[in-house]
Amino acid sequence: MPLLVFPTSQLLWVRVAALLFTCVAFSVVAHGAHVNGGMADWCIFCWAFSFACTLVVLLVEQFGLQPRVPVSWSNFPITVACYAALLCLSASIIFPVFFLRDQWMSKDMRDHRIASTVFSCLAAVAYMGEVSLSKARPGEVAGYMATAPGLLKVCQTFLACVIFILVSEPVTYDGHAALKWCMAVYCICFILSMAVVVLCVGECTGCLPIPFSKFLSAYGLLAVIMYLTATIIWPVFQFDKHYQSRGRESPKVIATAVLTAVNFLLYLADLAYTARLVFVSV
Numbered sequence: 538m539p540l541l542v543f544p545t546s547q548l549l550w551v552r553v554a555a556l557l558f559t560c561v562a563f564s565v566v567a568h569g570a571h572v573n574g575g576m577a578d579w580c581i582f583c584w585a586f587s588f589a590c591t592l593v594v595l596l597v598e599q600f601g602l603q604p605r606v607p608v609s610w611s612n613f614p615i616t617v618a619c620y621a622a623l624l625c626l627s628a629s630i631i632f633p634v635f636f637l638r639d640q641w642m643s644k645d646m647r648d649h650r651i652a653s654t655v656f657s658c659l660a661a662v663a664y665m666g667e668v669s670l671s672k673a674r675p676g677e678v679a680g681y682m683a684t685a686p687g688l689l690k691v692c693q694t695f696l697a698c699v700i701f702i703l704v705s706e707p708v709t710y711d712g713h714a715a716l717k718w719c720m721a722v723y724c725i726c727f728i729l730s731m732a733v734v735v736l737c738v739g740e741c742t743g744c745l746p747i748p749f750s751k752f753l754s755a756y757g758l759l760a761v762i763m764y765l766t767a768t769i770i771w772p773v774f775q776f777d778k779h780y781q782s783r784g785r786e787s788p789k790v791i792a793t794a795v796l797t798a799v800n801f802l803l804y805l806a807d808l809a810y811t812a813r814l815v816f817v818s819v
Contacts, residue, residue: 547670548667548670548671549595549598549599551663551666551667551670552591552594552595552663552667553595554659554663555587555591555618555621555660555663555664555667556588556591556592556595558656558657558659558660558663559584559585559587559588559591559621559625559656559657559660560584560588561652561653561656562584562625562628562653562656562657562660563581563584563585563588563653565649565652565653565656566580566581566584566649566650566653567581568649569645569646569649571642571646571649572636572650574635576631576632576635576636577632577635577636579627579628579631580628580631580632580653580657582624583624583625583627583628583657584624584625584628584657584660586621586624587620587621587624587625587660587664590617590620590621591617591618591621594613594614594617597610598614607739608738608739608740609680609737609738609739609740611679611680611682611683612680612681612682612683612687612737612738612740613682613738614671615667615668615671615672615680615682615683615687615688616682616687616691616734616737616738618664618667618668618671619664619668619682619688619691619692620691620695621660621664622661622664622665622667622668623691623692623695624695625657625658625660625661625664626661627699628657629654629657629658629661632650632653632654632657633650633654636650637650637651637654668688671683672684672685672688680737681737681742682734682737682738684810685806685810686753686807686810686811687734687737689803689804689806689807689810690730690733690734690807691734692803693726693727693730693800693803693804693807694727694730694731694734696796696799696800696803697723697726697727697730697800698727699796700723700793700796700797700800701723701727703789703790703792703793703796704720704723704789704793709775709787709789709790709793712774713774715770715773715774716770716771716774716775718766718767718770719766719767719770719771719797722763722764722766722767723767723797725763726760726763726764726800726804729756729760730760733753733756736749750811753811754808754811754812757804757807757808757811757812758808760804760807760808761801761804761805761808764797764800764801764804765801767797767801768797768798768801771793771794771797772794775790775794776790776794
């Protein structure tokens with residue numbers, strides 16, 4: 538009777554570990570953590586989404602179905618791993634902040650919540666390990682998403698999503714036209730960065746009317762300039778008493794200013810990498 542033998546590698550075992558850790562994280566929460574609300578739903582989504590995507594990657598690779606999948610397999614797995622690392626990292630921070638401070642919970646509930654937090658942290662570490670193993674080495678021919686600029690695109694879009702959440706509830710960008718410009722910067726740069734990710738994963742970079750490398754350079758320069766303006770304008774019009782229509786120095790407004798500056802640095806690093814990257818194949 539023939540045996541089905543799967544080839545093993547360090548990358549495979551890291552993915553299996555991430556799969557198990559995310560499965561345990563959301564299973565323990567569902568079993569006895571007794572959490573509810575928007576933040577609980579977000580954390581469960583982070584773990585479940587990461588689990589589902591990793592399971593798909595494992596099945597496709599182990600059964601050799603890459604040629605039948607309508608995506609670039611040199612770009613898809615590492616993109617999934619990078620998003621999963623950021624999602625699990627955010628859940629590892631949010632879950633204990635919101636659900637481990639309750640002094641009135643039972644010991645059983647606390648144990649379940651602590652266990653979910655621990656496995657979420659382990660999942661984040663496992664996904665970071667997968668990204669480290671999958672990223673392109675110097676001189677190696679790889680997909681764009683496996684390079685530093687590709688991974689930076691993932692971080693840029695993720696931080697933009699966090700910014701959208703922070704400025705939307707309550708709305709903190711409607712007090713002045715300059716703040717609306719900042720919101721326009723977040724939206725435009727997010728859409729273009731996400732478009733790059735989708736084009737690379739979908740192997741559609743050849744559909745652009747200009748060479749992909751020139752598009753990346755032009756967009757990178759534009760994004761740096763736009764984010765520089767937002768990095769300056771947001772704190773000026775939020776914290777300067779001359780422009781404030783009401784007290785807005787809330788933690789969300791401060792966090793938005795910090796994340797805007799961080800994203801500016803990411804776009805600046807992206808532009809620097811793109812300017813000197815010798816890219817062979819997307």
